[in-house]
Every structure is written in C-alpha cells, then in structure tokens.
Amino acid sequence: MPNHRYRKIRILHLIPTLQIGGAELDMVRKALILSTYDDFEIFILPFQGLGPLNELINSKARIKVIPPFKRGNSGMLATGLRLNKLVNKLCPNIIHLHMFRSELVGVLLNLSDDKPVIVYTIQHITADEPFWKRIFIRLTAKHKDKFIASSQAVKQSLVECAKLEEEKIEVIYNSVDFSKFDHLKYSPPDNDEPVIGTITRLHPDKGVQYLIKAFSKVTEKFPQAQCWIIGDGKEKVNLRALAKRLGVEKQIKFWGWIKEPHHLLARMNLFVFPSVTEALGIALIEALGIGVPAVASNVGGIPEILENKTDWLVPPRQAYLLADKILEILFNYSQARKEASLFIPLVREKFDVKRLAVKQAELYRFLVG
Numbered sequence: 001m002p003n004h005r006y007r008k009i010r011i012l013h014l015i016p017t018l019q020i021g022g023a024e025l026d027m028v029r030k031a032l033i034l035s036t037y038d039d040f041e042i043f044i045l046p047f048q049g050l051g052p053l054n055e056l057i058n059s060k061a062r063i064k065v066i067p068p069f070k071r072g073n074s075g076m077l078a079t080g081l082r083l084n085k086l087v088n089k090l091c092p093n094i095i096h097l098h099m100f101r102s103e104l105v106g107v108l109l110n111l112s113d114d115k116p117v118i119v120y121t122i123q124h125i126t127a128d129e130p131f132w133k134r135i136f137i138r139l140t141a142k143h144k145d146k147f148i149a150s151s152q153a154v155k156q157s158l159v160e161c162a163k164l165e166e167e168k169i170e171v172i173y174n175s176v177d178f179s180k181f182d183h184l185k186y187s188p189p190d191n192d193e194p195v196i197g198t199i200t201r202l203h204p205d206k207g208v209q210y211l212i213k214a215f216s217k218v219t220e221k222f223p224q225a226q227c228w229i230i231g232d233g234k235e236k237v238n239l240r241a242l243a244k245r246l247g248v249e250k251q252i253k254f255w256g257w258i259k260e261p262h263h264l265l266a267r268m269n270l271f272v273f274p275s276v277t278e279a280l281g282i283a284l285i286e287a288l289g290i291g292v293p294a295v296a297s298n299v300g301g302i303p304e305i306l307e308n309k310t311d312w313l314v315p316p317r318q319a320y321l322l323a324d325k326i327l328e329i330l331f332n333y334s335q336a337r338k339e340a341s342l343f344i345p346l347v348r349e350k351f352d353v354k355r356l357a358v359k360q361a362e363l364y365r366f367l368v369g
Helices: 022-034 053-060 076-090 100-106 131-139 152-161 208-221 236-245 282-290 302-306 319-331 333-350 353-368
Strands: 009-017 040-049 063-065 094-098 117-122 146-149 169-171 195-199 226-230 252-256 270-273 294-297
Touching: 009 022, 009 076, 009 100, 009 353, 022 040, 022 053, 022 094, 022 282, 022 353, 040 076, 040 100, 053 063, 076 100, 094 100, 094 353, 100 117, 100 131, 117 353, 146 152, 146 353, 152 169, 152 302, 195 208, 195 282, 208 226, 208 236, 208 319, 236 252, 270 282, 270 319, 282 294, 282 302, 282 333, 294 302, 294 319, 319 333
Parallel strands: 009 040, 009 094, 040 063, 094 117, 117 146, 146 169, 195 226, 195 270, 226 252, 270 294
Antiparallel strands: none
16 A cells, blocks of 8 residues: 655544644644654645644645545545545555544555554543443454554553553653743732632533532632633533532633633643543643642543642542642642642653654654564
8 A cells, every 4th residue: 555656654644623622732743743854744634624723734834734525425435435545545654543533434444455554542541431432442453553542541441441452552642842831931829819720621521510619619718719711612601600609600710712821821820630531631731831730630641740749639520629639739839839840840851742753753663664
C-alpha cells in the first residue's frame, strides 16, 4: 500500500472532526510540530466535519487537511469505500486513528499485504465502558501495529479491560504548549475573597455538580468567595439550577466556552478538577504549569500529574470531602502557593508538546523501519 517513491514518511490522521476537544487539540499540536520535520508529510482527514482547529492548521500551511466526506450518502459502507479510495491515492506509510469513531471507520479499510502501519490513540477506557466496546477493541487489536495510551492509567485499563498485550501499547501523554504562558503573570485576588474555578466540559462525568455542592459549603467560611466555571455543555441548565437551589447562584459565574481562558486561570486562587472519570486532565496540567494550587479527583491519570502530591487528591463524587480539602488549602494558602510553584518546572517538562512530539516522531520512525 505505501508508495515508496515518497522519501518522506506520509502520515494520515483519521479523526471525526476538528472541533476543540482534548483529543483533537493534542493531535493538532503534535502534528504541527512534526510537519516542520524534514522526514514527515502530514495529512488530516476529519471525515465527519471541520471545526475551529482547521483555522489553526491553515495558518501554519504545512499540513494538508482533506475535506470531510459529504454528508449525503454517509453510511458506514459509503464512508469505508471513500476512505479506501483516498488511502489508495495518498499511499500513506502510517494511518493514525484518533477516537473510537475513527476505529469504527478504520475497520472498513481494505488493506493489501503491503499495508500501512496502523496506530490508534486511545484517550480513555475504563471498566465502566460498554462490554461491546471493550470486546470490539480487543477483537480488532490484531489489525493495529501500535496503541498509544494518553496515560499510564489508560494503558493499565487497556490491559485489564480490553486484554491487550502490554508491549503493544506505548504511553505518550497529551501535551500542552506552555509557550503561550511565557508572558502570563499569576495574580490571584486576596485570599479573603478567593476565586475557585475550573475549566471543563459541562458533562456529568466531569463532576462540576460536586464542585458546586462543595462551594456552597466553602461560602460558609468565605462568604465573599467566587466560583468560576469555564466551559460549556449539556449540563449547563442543570448546574445553574443546582446553584440556585443551593443559594449560591450570585457567586457562581458560568463563563461559557472561551477560546483562550488562561488569563482567567491566572486569576484563580484555587483550581478544582472534580472529574468522576478522567484519562489525564489537560486543564489541570495548565493550571499547575502557571502555579495555581489545585484539588483534583483521585481517578484515572490525574495522580500521574500530581505525582507524589497525594494530599491534593480527593475521592470522586464526595462533595463534603472536596469542600474540606478546598478549605484546608485556603486556610493554608501561603504554603499552598509555595508547593504549587514547585510543580511549574515538573509539569512543563513532563507534558511539553515539543518533547512529546519528539517521542511520537521516534515511534513513527521505528514502526516504518
């Protein structure tokens, strides 16, 4: 399948859309860096539609975005036929699948013996996933040359839940471009009027309901406190209703989706990441990269971010324990600031996009031999 007349390694990224999400952002960040390497040629197929990230890609002009398939005849079979036609035309050395919908489409590839390398990045999987999904990943694993897990926790779940072999899984963390923080100054308000905030999608799995419940308890000790919730989603109406029911609606600001929320992040006294389930947590990494003290759920890959700082972790779904931890940090805020400052170089090294892009490039080169 790969046409060896091309001297560069041709990589075709297959992803549903270029909307702004964790998987999409990470793919684009790494692809933009790899596109500057002399030995890579990058193509992206958002087969279901474009999105805001297309503008970022076009501004760099070294990645070819293939137009999405037309919606008119968009059944799985038709999508598979179009994809096979495209692959035969491009002759990629590597097809990199992102998100589960891409794997569903990927199984329709009609590959010859001289097939491209198939890589599949998995952002999230737990024992709570539907049984059929775990079986599907397991049964189709033989068609993948390598799985990339976004955290050690995801790798462990793939081994335990999908019964994959450990040696077939590479951990490459989701990345952050810390250069955008270079001119950002962390300047939270006085601690007697603290701003407690989060940046997340408003979905039940993100646990914002527990943050609101915890915040209502925090206001008993800090009546001037504010809670900033940055993000959007289907739970917004329910969360507003909860805030009103608890009597804190005037102290909670729903900012909605903001393209670059980091100037708000730099004005928070405390960042809270109350997810019920989470593969890693880019917003938490960004907060720590600025030096914001944080409290987060002890789930998924989050402990890999906080490493040995276990006293900033709380069990998920426990609003009272979350409130106690928030109050503990606010009452000892000077110490929390000092401890948070120690995280800045650690997370900026561990999750830096340039370093992780190099690791992904090395994997690509190894897989194509």
